């Protein structure tokens with residue numbers, strides 16, 4: 616997603632993830648010429664599943680290199696593609712949060 620930068624401004628997590636989830640969910644009727652997201656939503660599911668796997672590997676490789684900014688960049692790619700996958704599967708962020716919260720000890 617654009618250029619990798621050395622610094623990004625930290626932001627509150629919840630509102631950013633909620634805005635991204637709403638943006639992704641709002642892309643179902645978008646023009647496929649204009650939106651990568653709608654192509655992932657409506658294309659073969661394997662395309663987005665492959666991206667999730669690829670981006671997870673890229674997070675792992677960047678982590679092995681100890682490259683902080685690269686880890687952040689690839690993790691953002693992974694979270695975005697995972698969220699497109701969740702949208703396709705009908706798993707909401709609230710449901711995911713419930714799953715995580717249920718594991719709190």
Ligand SMILES: N=c1c2ncn([C@@H]3O[C@H](COP(=O)(O)OP(=O)(O)OP(=O)(O)O)[C@@H](O)[C@H]3O)c2ncn1[C@@H]1O[C@H](COP(=O)(O)O)[C@@H](O)[C@H]1O
Pocket residue numbers: 616617635638639642645649650651652653673689691692695
């Ligand atoms: N967060 C993202 C986002 N993150 C990654 N990507 C795209 O995912 C693709 C990643 O593919 P690659 O890994 O091959 O590309 P790369 O990151 O250049 O390369 P690597 O370094 O990872 O190898 C690129 O086309 C990115 O543009 C994203 N595309 C969209 N979004 C969000 O989704 C919204 C809707 O976007 P549209 O798809 O334009 O509707 C946007 O406003 C953004 O908020």
